[in-house]
Amino acid sequence: MEKERLGAFMDAVLAIIMTILVLDLKEPKTFDLQGLWELRESFFAYTLSFFWLGTMWINLHREYSAVEKISQKTVWAALLVLFFSSLFPYATRLISLAFYSSSMQVVYGVISLLISISVLYYTYTLEEANPNLDAVHRYKMKRLSWMKWDMPIKLIGLILSATLFPPAMSLALLFNLCILVIPNQLKN
Known part of the structure; x- marks a missing residue:
């Protein structure tokens, strides 16, 4: 498969x-205003999910632009990313309906972790298919440098959501977006 075709497919699905x-x-x-205020959790969940998926798309696009070829593993890894991403609207709806529910926040957190793990695998397949491209390796190393913070924060949010404070998962994603991901993207 041509790299442009996979990139266009991923862009369209996302x-x-x-x-x-x-x-x-x-x-x-x-x-x-009172009616809108009553929907604040829904708007928060929508905004958080939209920007989380948007930053994921930006990162994928940056890595992908340096790629010269893709493998069959890359195609399947892309499908995994898209599969887990397609569950995100459902998880977002669940937390918008029951923002203070531990179970719903845990579902949201598990799906966000599965997306992150599948993106790491996707990045690995790109590097494997392009071993001599320094730019691909640099993007992978850059991603891993902030993912060492991203994943533990998500796991802490997941554990706190399951045990003590249900909104912790959403707040962990918000923290990652505002402190790790977006500032890192704006630097480059």
Whole structure:
């Protein structure tokens, strides 16, 4: 498969997934500021998920631009990324409906961890298919440098959501986005 075809497919599916997120926003019970305020958890969940998927897309795009060829493993790894990403609107809907539910936050956290793990595998397959490309290796090393913080923070959020403080998973993702991911992307 040509690299452009896989890239276009991933872009299209991620765009659809991000669009589906907005379809789950409910209408307010009353059409005033109070009605909108009652939906604050829904808007928070939507915003967090949209920007989390958006930053993932930006990272994937940056890595992918340096790639010269892809392997069959890369195609399957991309499908894994898209599969787990396609579950994100569902998980977002669950936490928007029951933001303070430990179970729903854990589902959200598990799906975000599965997406992160599948992205790491996808990155590995790109480097494997392009062993002599220094740019691919640099992107992988850069990703691993902040993922060593990203994954433990997500795991702590998951554990706290399951035991003590249900919104901890969403807050862990927000922290990662605002402190690790977005500032790292804006530097480059």
